Amino acid sequence: MSESKSESLFDKIGGEAAVDAAVELFYRKVLADHRINRFFDNTNMEEQAAKQKAFLTMAFGGPNNYSGQDMREGHAHLVKRGLDDSHFDAVMEHLEATLVELNVPADLIAEVAAIAESTRADVLGK
Amino acid sequence: MTNLKIGENTYTCDSEETVLDSLLRQDVDISYACKKGTCHSCMVRCIDGQPPVESQGDLKDTLKSQNYFLACLCIPNLDMTIRLPEQSELYSEGKVVANEMLNRNTILLIVECRDILEYKAGQFVNLQRQDGLTRSYSIANTPQQSKTLEFHIRRLPGGQFSEWVHDQLKVGDTVAVSEPKGHCFYIPERKEQGILLVGTGSGLAPLVGILTDALEHGHSGPIHLFHGSREKEDLYRVDEMRALSEKHPNFSYTPCISGVDVPSGFKKGRANTVALETISDLKGWRVFLCGHPNMISEMKTQVFLKGVSIADIYTDAFLVSTET
Ligand code: HEM
Numbered sequence A: 001m002s003e004s005k006s007e008s009l010f011d012k013i014g015g016e017a018a019v020d021a022a023v024e025l026f027y028r029k030v031l032a033d034h035r036i037n038r039f040f041d042n043t044n045m046e047e048q049a050a051k052q053k054a055f056l057t058m059a060f061g062g063p064n065n066y067s068g069q070d071m072r073e074g075h076a077h078l079v080k081r082g083l084d085d086s087h088f089d090a091v092m093e094h095l096e097a098t099l100v101e102l103n104v105p106a107d108l109i110a111e112v113a114a115i116a117e118s119t120r121a122d123v124l125g126k
Numbered sequence B: 001m002t003n004l005k006i007g008e009n010t011y012t013c014d015s016e017e018t019v020l021d022s023l024l025r026q027d028v029d030i031s032y033a034c035k036k037g038t039c040h041s042c043m044v045r046c047i048d049g050q051p052p053v054e055s056q057g058d059l060k061d062t063l064k065s066q067n068y069f070l071a072c073l074c075i076p077n078l079d080m081t082i083r084l085p086e087q088s089e090l091y092s093e094g095k096v097v098a099n100e101m102l103n104r105n106t107i108l109l110i111v112e113c114r115d116i117l118e119y120k121a122g123q124f125v126n127l128q129r130q131d132g133l134t135r136s137y138s139i140a141n142t143p144q145q146s147k148t149l150e151f152h153i154r155r156l157p158g159g160q161f162s163e164w165v166h167d168q169l170k171v172g173d174t175v176a177v178s179e180p181k182g183h184c185f186y187i188p189e190r191k192e193q194g195i196l197l198v199g200t201g202s203g204l205a206p207l208v209g210i211l212t213d214a215l216e217h218g219h220s221g222p223i224h225l226f227h228g229s230r231e232k233e234d235l236y237r238v239d240e241m242r243a244l245s246e247k248h249p250n251f252s253y254t255p256c257i258s259g260v261d262v263p264s265g266f267k268k269g270r271a272n273t274v275a276l277e278t279i280s281d282l283k284g285w286r287v288f289l290c291g292h293p294n295m296i297s298e299m300k301t302q303v304f305l306k307g308v309s310i311a312d313i314y315t316d317a318f319l320v321s322t323e324t
Helices: A009-013 A013-033 A045-059 A068-080 A085-102 A106-116 B019-025 B160-167 B202-217 B238-245 B271-278 B291-303
Strands: B002-006 B009-013 B044-046 B068-069 B079-081 B091-101 B106-112 B124-128 B133-140 B147-155 B174-178 B195-200 B223-229 B253-259 B286-291 B313-317
Touching: A009 A045, A009 A106, A013 A085, A013 B291, A045 A106, A045 B202, A045 B238, A045 B291, A068 B124, A085 B133, B002 B019, B009 B019, B079 B124, B079 B271, B091 B124, B091 B202, B106 B160, B133 B147, B133 B202, B147 B160, B147 B202, B160 B253, B195 B271, B195 B291, B223 B271, B253 B271, B271 B291, B286 B291
Parallel strands: B002 B079, B195 B223, B195 B286, B223 B253, B286 B313
Antiparallel strands: B002 B009, B044 B068, B044 B079, B091 B106, B091 B174, B106 B147, B124 B133, B124 B174
């Protein structure tokens, strides 16, 4: 495999357009999943979709300003409500399924999964 | 450098500066949050022309067509006159030209007023009594055609404004009418798209307006209207809607009753539930939901799960009485 320095993971997936395409697919899966949908307040869907967009941009290796500390604080209220590894695994499942649906090549999906996985300890407040 | 005009004041905007940064620098009180086009907190309107396309981000088509834009994404290339959401609204004098009961608790009010071409079926206005008492009502007709505004006003027990309209307001009286508001209306694009209209009670008002507008524009995709209430006596325009569906093969109408007594010709159940049972795949549809706030929030999620894009869901929640 040849390493291209100029093109980032985010660009290879398709940049912001890819995030836009993914956000509704992903959010639909999450809302339909009884294991985790109670964590996602659906009173303001536009706002929630914007947050999912931030999540996907980050997972796709795109520009973002979130630190590990931000992830910890941002999900602390969910950890209090019982967020654990099983929920994290469910989100990983939906993330990967979304990318498969968008025909993203397997090696890129693996890279995205690795980025998301790297936040596990922070998201779960461990 | 460009100039930004807001009301009586003019502000300067540097060449690389966004409208938001310029206004904040000059101490204008404008709401904002993310500064990158996602949260829509800083949405304002350009009232003397079109804003730059990129400043409209992912706003709904109906907002784009009214020249709304996001101040945080806008680097102006021309001078602009801007309206902030907080600015006090303009009223014009309306004259009541007709009023008649639509059913046992809802009255049809027809009002003549200035600048009628500005108003779109499905948008809402504030109506104001002389003493300042104000309520919002949706536009139930296509004002461009009739040169009047129609409202369906339901009597809410103890509701000061609706009781005044029902008991005292007469033909020939005046009522102040605000500028049109809201983005729940029909845009004559993607005419082959399916349109789902779901309303409860007087939530039929904006839907009838939107329906009329769509049919007048020759919308060719299927249009389904589901109107619901608890009892038959609280539905209205049933015969007119049936006649309209005979005339337009792409339009179908389903009156729904959630109570126990369901005569033939009506579907049993809540309008939103019946709609979901009737149409299995809503992928690519445009959806309008008007009426009870609980129905709207529940249905919004359901249609999204059935494939409707968030940008294609238009809603208008109504104030409701204790009994629904
Ligand atoms: C897989 C790793 C994850 C990453 C990288 C991630 C990232 C993010 C980001 C960037 C935001 C937006 C924060 C903001 O700007 O407000 C967010 C919000 C959110 N995340 Fe996560 N997240 C992850 C896992 C999860 C999991 C497992 C759940 C629950 C099952 C979850 C539930 C939420 C919710 C509900 C919000 C919105 C918070 C609110 O409404 O206050 N996230 N996440």
